Amino acid sequence: MKKATIQLETLACPSCAMKIEGAAKSLSGVDKDSVKVLFNASKVKLDFDDSQTSMKDVEKAITILGYEVIKSQVK
Amino acid sequence: MQRFILGKKNWIALISGMLIFIGFVSELGFHREPIAFWAFAIASLMGVAPIAIQAYQALRVKVVSIDVLVTIAVMGAFLIKNLEESAVVTFLFLFGAYLEQRTLNKTRSAIKELTEMAPVSALKQMESGEFEQVEVDEVDVGDILLVKTGAKVPVDGTVLSGEGTINEASITGESLPVTKEKGSGVYAGTILENGTLQILADRVGEDTTFGKIIELVEEAQDSKSEAERFIDRFSKYYTPGVLALAIIVWLISRDVELAITILVLGCPGALVIGVPVSNVAGIGNGARHGVLLKGSEVIHDFSKVDTMVFDKTGTLTAGNPEVADKEIYGDHGKELLGYLASIEKESDHPLAKAVVNYLGDVPYYEIEKTDVIKGGGIVALIDGHRVAVGNPALMDQEQVHLSEKARKDIARFEANGNSLVLTAVDGELKVILGIRDQIRPGVKEDLKKLKKLGVKNLVVLSGDNQGTVDLVAREIGLTEAHGHMLPEDKSAYIQDLIDKGHMVAFVGDGVNDSPSLALAQIGIAMGSGTDVAIETSDLVLMNSDFSLLPHALGLTKATARNMRQNIIIAVGVVLVLLASVFLSEWMNMSIGMLVHEASILAVILNGMRLLSYRLKKFNL
Structure with a gap:
């Protein structure tokens, strides 16, 4: 399991946060309970299994919704 | 596209x-x-x-x-x-x-503003020995970094060489320059005002104190209270519910206009955004004033506090005790003060430090054996003598005879608000030192403000003797005072208050009060920002500034009120709109959307008021 922190462009509507959360949870390899969208900080934090999915896939799932990824960090 | x-x-x-x-x-x-x-x-x-x-x-x-x-x-x-x-x-x-x-x-x-104070770059020593500018993310533990005048310290580290003065306002809130030299610790986000330092990186990124503060505040502003989680669950079903309602209305009335009007009017916009907006503005106001609030649950609980329990040393008092009175019994050789200093030097108890400072330059002796008696003091074997240093209870335990005069002196010292350190050599009392700690300036007024804000019980718990504690309590106007408390007594006392149905906040310096901090519904740490207290408490007063406490309480009350207002605005608007679809002639989609958007702006603007919140002046 790896821990990812993704900084997004400023989120403006709470339903954006819900969408991003939904998108991240739908990826296989992402620990559903770990997904946390920080609405005010415009950050996403989640744990994922890097044998099943990659950081690129996670980022893609978010950008496809129309939210720009500014920075991401994996630990 | x-x-x-x-x-x-x-x-x-x-x-x-x-x-x-x-x-x-x-x-x-x-x-x-x-x-x-x-x-x-x-x-x-x-x-x-x-x-x-x-x-x-x-x-x-x-x-x-x-x-x-x-x-x-x-x-x-x-x-x-x-x-x-x-x-x-x-x-x-x-x-x-x-x-x-x-x-x-x-x-x-x-x-x-707070997160933007984070350092972005660092001068890192490369393999060639030259320093090169790199992004702060590229710095690892163990790297050697150069910090020049005017630059931000990029990581938490130790000074390897050089000298300089640093403004640590971003960590402690105190903008007095602090001198740093070889071996001093430096903190990420602080600013080197003059001099040049080479530092060794000890903690980087989110592990630094500054990183932790930022993470804490970021998590706090997005943390959700019970009420908010309820609204979230509610809105998950609410929006599909509105959709279903519109379809049903359309099926029954065959009126497309009415059905789509319901869709627009039913939007829950202000409801989902109202509470987070109050939360982020309230926490933001706190962060600006040096009050770190760990989330909306804390805001909610603290706004309802009715009992505040204080630790004495370092919280109500400045935490720099000094020897104020001394009484010597019989004649004593030069060794006595040396014994005392040697024993106290080993201890990090605040009273012991005061004694060592007071004694100054005396010969030290080698200690053969020491026993720390919890809540009593220290008994040591030194230079062939059995030396006991501690409070009257320890003397009792050691069967030291206290003369009539000694008893009177003890009573007098206590009445003056001293903490006592008695020293006995081979079962004979030699010296009593009375140590006093200055009460923080302004504490009395701050406590009055807390009372005005609705806190009923103000209690001090201390390990000190009852006389001292009573004196402090009288002087600053506390409602209750208990002395002779061990850390476990303190937490038992707090548990008792909670069981009786009180909403209890504990205020301590976080050094030896962690159990009480964790146990109380709201643990408030008087932190210089560099302790673990940041992690165990719910609310941190940066720079140990006691006067922030009334502001913090007033702010949480205002924030909780603000959240309630926003919920009322949001729910009220939706109810009125939906009712008017069926009951009035003039309602249509455009007006509905206008009212809906206006209500969203209303809750945001209402939340924004919290940013400029200040405690109003009381007539004390």
Whole structure:
């Protein structure tokens, strides 16, 4: 399991946060309970299994919704 | 294409606004209906594009969002050829979103200021020995970094060489320059005002004290209270519920107009944003004033506090005790003070430090054996003598005889507010030292403010003797005072208060009070910001500034009130709108959207008031 922190462009509507959360949870390899969208900080934090999915896939799932990824960090 | 449209949302809003204007002018002013028709049609189609894209994305991840409701409503209006309405509704929705974003950024500004203080670059020593500028993320533990005058310290570290003065305001809130030299610890985010330092990186990124503060505040502003989680669950079913209601109404009445009006009116916008807005503004105000609040649950609990329990040393008092009185019994050789200093030097108890400072330069002796007696003092074997240093209880235990005079002296010292350190050599009392700690300036007024804000019980718990504690309590106006308390007694006392149904806040310096900090519903740490206290407590007063406490309480009360107002505004607006669809003639989609967007702005603006919150002056 790896821990990812993704900084997004400023989120403006709470339903954006819900969408991003939904998108991240739908990826296989992402620990559903770990997904946390920080609405005010415009950050996403989640744990994922890097044998099943990659950081690129996670980022893609978010950008496809129309939210720009500014920075991401994996630990 | 999708991203292009979403990125140009604000332009779309502007253009569709102009088209709507053209439409109305040509329709009402010049009666050129065809021009009006096309203007409204283009405005609708343009305007609905970004909303529809968002709706589609939401549906893909199984979320029925507001966008979905609005998209269906607009398409419905379009189909029944009510183009005016569809154009106005999309415009208002987009324009509202723009205003929301602008105002939201304002409410977040206080916390943004904090995160922007984070260092971004560092001068790192490369293999060649030269220093090169790198991004702060590229610094690892163990790297050697150069910090020049005017630069931010990039990581937490230890000074290897050089000297300088640092402004640590970002960590401690105190902007007095602190001198740093070889071996001193430095903190990320602080500013080197003059000098040059080479430092060894000990902690980097989120592990630094500054990183932890930022993470704490960021998590706090997005933390959710019980009420908010309820609203979240509620809105998850609410939006599909509105959709279902609209469909049912349409099936029964066959009135498309009515059905789509319900869709627009039912949008829960202000409800989902109202509470987070108050939360972020309240926490932001705190962060700006040196009060770190760990989330909305803390705000909620602290606003209802009725009992505050204080630790004495370092909390109500300045925490720098000094020897104020001394009484010597019999004659003693030079060794006595040396014994005392040697024993106390080993201890990090604040009283022991005061004794060592007081004794100054005396010969030290080697200690053969020491026993620390919890809540009593220390017994040591030194130079062939058995030396006991501690309070009267320890003397009792050691069967040291206290003469009539000694007893009187003890009573007098205690009445003066001293803590006592008695020293006995081989069972014979030799010296009593009375140590006093200055009460923090302004504490009395701050406690009065807390009472005015509705705190009923102000209690001090201390390991000191009852006389000292009583004196402090009388002087600053506490309602209760208990001395002779061990850390476990303190937490038992707090548990008792909680069991009796009180909402209890414990205020301590976090050094030896961690159990009480963790146990009380609200643990408040008087931290210099560098302790573990940041982690164990719910609320941190930076720079150990006691006067922040009334501000913190007033702020949480104002924030909790603000949240309630926002919930009332949001729920009230939706209820009134839905009722008026069925009961009034004048309600339509456009007015509904206008009221809806206005209510969102109303809750954001209401939340924004918290940013400038200040404790009002009391007549003390």
